Structures are given as C-alpha cells and as structure tokens.
Amino acid sequence: MITRKDLIENLKAPLGELEADRELFAAAAAQRDRMVGSRVHVRGLIELSNRCRKNCLYCGIRSGNPAVERYELTDEQVLAAAERAWRAGYGSVVLQAGERTDGAFVDRVERLVKRIKERSNGGMGITLSLGEQARATYRRWFEAGAHRYLLRIEASSPELYARIHPADHSYRERMDCLRVLRDEGYQVGTGVMIGLPFQRVEDLVDDLLFFRELDIDMCGMGPYIEAPGTPLATSPEAFSRAERLQLSLRMIALLRLLMPDINIAATTALHALHPQGRELGIAAGANVMMPNLTPAAVREGYRLYDNKPLADTDLRGFEVVFDRAWGDAPHFAARRKASEPLAEDGSEK
Ligand code: 5AD
Numbered sequence: 001m002i003t004r005k006d007l008i009e010n011l012k013a014p015l016g017e018l019e020a021d022r023e024l025f026a027a028a029a030a031q032r033d034r035m036v037g038s039r040v041h042v043r044g045l046i047e048l049s050n051r052c053r054k055n056c057l058y059c060g061i062r063s064g065n066p067a068v069e070r071y072e073l074t075d076e077q078v079l080a081a082a083e084r085a086w087r088a089g090y091g092s093v094v095l096q097a098g099e100r101t102d103g104a105f106v107d108r109v110e111r112l113v114k115r116i117k118e119r120s121n122g123g124m125g126i127t128l129s130l131g132e133q134a135r136a137t138y139r140r141w142f143e144a145g146a147h148r149y150l151l152r153i154e155a156s157s158p159e160l161y162a163r164i165h166p167a168d169h170s171y172r173e174r175m176d177c178l179r180v181l182r183d184e185g186y187q188v189g190t191g192v193m194i195g196l197p198f199q200r201v202e203d204l205v206d207d208l209l210f211f212r213e214l215d216i217d218m219c220g221m222g223p224y225i226e227a228p229g230t231p232l233a234t235s236p237e238a239f240s241r242a243e244r245l246q247l248s249l250r251m252i253a254l255l256r257l258l259m260p261d262i263n264i265a266a267t268t269a270l271h272a273l274h275p276q277g278r279e280l281g282i283a284a285g286a287n288v289m290m291p292n293l294t295p296a297a298v299r300e301g302y303r304l305y306d307n308k309p310l311a312d313t314d315l316r317g318f319e320v321v322f323d324r325a326w327g328d329a330p331h332f333a334a335r336r337k338a339s340e341p342l343a344e345d346g347s348e349k
Pocket residue numbers: 058059060152154192193222223224225226227269304305306
C-alpha cells in the first residue's frame with residue numbers, strides 16, 4: 001500500500017537528472033504491462049472549436065484573449081477526420097472544444113456523436129472533452145453514443161483552483177460535474193496541471209490521492225506551460241520547465257503504482273517541453289496517446305499554451321494498437337462489478 005509519505009518522498013526527491021528516476025519509471029512500466037498490457041492505445045483527437053465561454057487564467061484560448069482567431073470546424077470536417085481515423089485503424093476518437101452550453105452547440109455535438117457512430121457501424125469509441133455541462137446534456141450525449149468523458153479538475157486543492165481561475169468559476173460545480181458524469185454511466189477521466197504557479201509538491205501528492213479517492217477510470221495530466229498574454233503567465237514560476245517535465249513523469253509513474261488498472265495518457269504538453277516527452281510518459285507508465293487529427297488549417301488556432309506541438313510525435317519504439325479496439329480501462333469494468341448489489345446471502349452475484 002502506497003502511503004502519502006511514500007508519495008511525498010518520491011516527489012520531493014531532488015530534481016535534475018531524469019536518469020535518477022529510472023527505477024521508479026521502470027517499476028511503473030512493469031506494473032502497467034502486468035495490469036493493462038504493454039501496448040499503447042491511441043485516440044484520435046479532434047478539436048472542434050476554440051470558442052470558449054470560460055476565462056481560465058492559464059489558458060491561451062480563454063474568452064478574454066482577443067488575440068485568438070476563433071474557428072469552428074464544419075460537421076463535414078469533423079466527420080471526415082473521424083472517418084480517416086477509422087480507416088487508419090483507430091478505435092476511438094476524442095472530441096474536444098472550448099466550453100459552450102448553448103442549445104445549438106449541445107445539438108451539434110449530439111448530432112456528430114450519432115453520425116460518427118452510424119458511419120462506423122457503432123464501432124468507433126467516442127470520448128468527449130467539452131467541459132462543464134448540465135446533467136441533461138451529459139445524458140443526451142451519452143445516449144447518442146459517447147461513453148467516456150474527460151474533465152480535468154486542473155488542481156484538486158480548492159485554494160489553488162481559486163488562484164488559477166476567475167472568481168466566477170466554481171470548484172464545487174466542477175466536482176459536481178465529475179460526480180454526475182460517473183452517475184450517468186460514463187467512464188470518467190480527470191487530471192491536473194503540474195508545476196503551476198503557487199503549486200507545492202504537497203498539492204501534487206494530494207492530487208494523486210484525490211484521483212484514488214474519486215476512483216477515476218482515466219487520467220490526463222501534464223506540465224503547466226505559460227500561455228503568452230494570459231494573466232497567469234506573469235506569475236512567478238514555481239518550477240522550471242525541466243522540473244515540470246520531471247515532476248510530470250514522476251506523477252505518471254506514481255499514479256500507475258497507485259491505480260494500476262486505469263488508463264493514463266502521455267499528454268501533448270509533455271511533448272511541448274521535450275521532443276520525446278510523450279515517449280518518456282509511456283516509459284514512465286502511461287498507456288494512452290492522443291494523436292491530433294484536427295485539420296492542419298485550423299490547428300494553429302487551438303493554442304492552449306506556448307509551443308504547443310503542431311505535428312505529431314513519432315510512435316516508433318512502442319507497440320501501438322491500431323486494431324479498432326476501444327481500449328477501455330479495465331478499472332471501469334472492475335468498479336462496475338464491485339458496485340453490483342450483493343445477493344441476499346451476502347455473496348457477490
Ligand atoms: N498549460 C498546460 N495545460 C493547459 N491547459 C490549458 N491551458 C494550459 C496551459 N497553459 C490544459 C487544461 C485543460 C486542457 C484542455 O488543457 O488542463 O483542461
């Protein structure tokens with residue numbers, strides 16, 4: 001059993017050489033191989049639009065950034081990207097966008113999910129990453145065919161959350177959304193940014209314990225990277241970029257040891273800090289990558305942070321699953337089974 005003390009010790013070890021963490025990473029990778037297999041699952045990422053009603057202090061496409069040219073893919077562009085993915089052997093796509101809750105947007109997502117499902121004969125797994133929504137919206141999208149949802153808590157400490165968001169963004173509402181998503185039947189993923197201004201190593205430890213407490217199925221977390229022109233970009237940095245990379249890899253490894261059977265993504269932000277960032281994430285215990293399938297013409301517009309890579313990483317060296325598998329985390333099936341009611345004699349059904 002990994003304790004809080006173990007986590008603190010591991011995360012607080014001196015930063016500097018990635019090489020020093022080799023044992024930790026190898027233990028996590030071995031745990032991954034045992035529990036979810038050694039193969040890397042891919043999800044094709046499609047960034048529908050960079051319009052967002054939120055104004056997070058760290059994000060390059062926040063509503064208060066007038067320098068961003070806003071775009072919206074057409075339905076045809078989205079469907080074509082999904083179809084290309086299907087033909088290439090992807091079993092799963094992620095539809096991501098800035099947050100919008102208006103009726104037209106909700107309808108549109110529902111329509112897109114249905115069409116992607118239809119055109120793949122139900123075969124394509126669909127993950128949504130579309131922010132905070134009403135329960136009825138989550139339900140409609142689930143009924144349309146989406147089955148996984150990513151909603152990062154960003155920082156599990158309410159105090160830190162408040163420092164990196166404007167006053168009208170609510171930690172409690174975000175938590176409620178995470179509960180509702182689970183309740184509606186989604187496989188739920190969350191995550192945090194690592195190396196935020198004001199963040200302490202203890203906060204990161206609590207983030208890991210928070211994931212376990214929430215019993216999540218998936219996690220996507222990566223280094224915080226200053227986005228030019230955002231309010232947070234001028235705050236003093238808590239960790240250098242090299243330290244953020246190293247902490248991120250340690251977080252992945254520790255989470256793998258803490259929650260062996262969940263899906264953990266090697267995120268794009270890792271790649272932004274290191275040309276081999278995502279491969280390092282896999283080597284530290286992650287098992288999911290999300291190659292970007294957004295049409296190149298608009299990709300520039302989805303700049304959450306500085307130096308966001310526009311081209312995709314090189315997946316050589318890993319066995320990548322292109323067999324149209326959904327690649328669900330075994331954790332989801334296990335927790336569903338565990339929550340089945342007990343038979344009257346107290347035995348499991
Ligand atoms: N650095 C790193 N990650 C960021 N995100 C947004 N802005 C930044 C940034 N400056 C992440 C958030 C969000 C996800 C889509 O992108 O965690 O949930």
